[in-house]
Amino acid sequence: MPRVPLPIATDRLLLRSLRPGDEPEVHAYRSRADVVRYIPGEPRTLEQVADLVAERATAGRVEPESPIMTLAVEREGHVIGDVLIHLDGLDGHDGRQAEVGWVFHPAVSGQGYATEAAQALLRAAFEDLGVHRVWAQLEPDNTGSSRICERLGMRQEALFRNASWFKGRWTDLAIYALLEDEWRAGPGHFA
Ligand SMILES: CC(C)(COP(=O)(O)OP(=O)(O)OC[C@H]1O[C@@H](n2cnc3c(N)ncnc32)[C@H](O)[C@@H]1OP(=O)(O)O)[C@@H](O)C(=O)NCCC(=O)NCCS
Numbered sequence: 001m002p003r004v005p006l007p008i009a010t011d012r013l014l015l016r017s018l019r020p021g022d023e024p025e026v027h028a029y030r031s032r033a034d035v036v037r038y039i040p041g042e043p044r045t046l047e048q049v050a051d052l053v054a055e056r057a058t059a060g061r062v063e064p065e066s067p068i069m070t071l072a073v074e075r076e077g078h079v080i081g082d083v084l085i086h087l088d089g090l091d092g093h094d095g096r097q098a099e100v101g102w103v104f105h106p107a108v109s110g111q112g113y114a115t116e117a118a119q120a121l122l123r124a125a126f127e128d129l130g131v132h133r134v135w136a137q138l139e140p141d142n143t144g145s146s147r148i149c150e151r152l153g154m155r156q157e158a159l160f161r162n163a164s165w166f167k168g169r170w171t172d173l174a175i176y177a178l179l180e181d182e183w184r185a186g187p188g189h190f191a
Pocket of ligand 1: 034035036038039101102103104105108109110111112113114115116137138139142144145147148
């Protein structure tokens with residue numbers, strides 16, 4: 001099964017498996033209503049964060065039974081956010097695609113950390129997991145997230161109107177994507 005060699009070091013960050021002990025720092029952002037506004041679920045309790053940490057401590061492995069890999073994003077020894085890859089097509093040999101996502105503490109916003117982590121995530125998806133296409137879905141109102149996609153060179157492929165019943169209301173849904181050959185040709189690929 002595909003595996004991402006961890007940790008991944010970027011200029012300012014370390015992406016690594018979630019591990020016991022991360023709960024308080026992950027809870028600090030995942031417990032906030034403003035942080036979960038555009039992502040599934042309610043603000044998490046410490047116990048729910050502990051479940052997430054236990055469930056997602058996958059050491060870089062992505063398997064059919066466990067196709068979601070969540071990585072803690074560490075800056076100067078502290079977890080400031082997490083990023084995820086949901087790999088699809090693990091049963092076939094050539095049919096892999098990956099949905100990506102990101103959640104960060106508002107205290108560190110506006111410094112490019114989420115973009116930097118997401119860029120490393122795309123590299124892992126294309127180079128280590130061998131995916132053909134990376135995509136993201138988001139509410140267009142979530143401009144912080146759409147700007148990350150754009151900085152990564154992802155194209156907006158669709159904008160569905162009132163297509164998603166989310167947290168008690170109909171919302172628009174934008175789809176962004178990047179193909180492997182586009183990534184290799186683009187500024188995100190420095191090999
Ligand atoms: C989505 C989310 C990660 C965006 O956070 P963010 O702080 O805007 O993103 P980044 O950390 O990449 O920072 C980008 C900003 O830093 C600026 N920046 C500063 N230094 C930078 C650098 N070295 N590199 C890149 N950008 C830099 C950019 O210009 C950008 O500013 P802008 O928003 O004015 O364009 C954050 O709002 C979040 O976690 N939200 C809650 C969860 C969520 O909604 N997730 C997405 C669901 S689809």
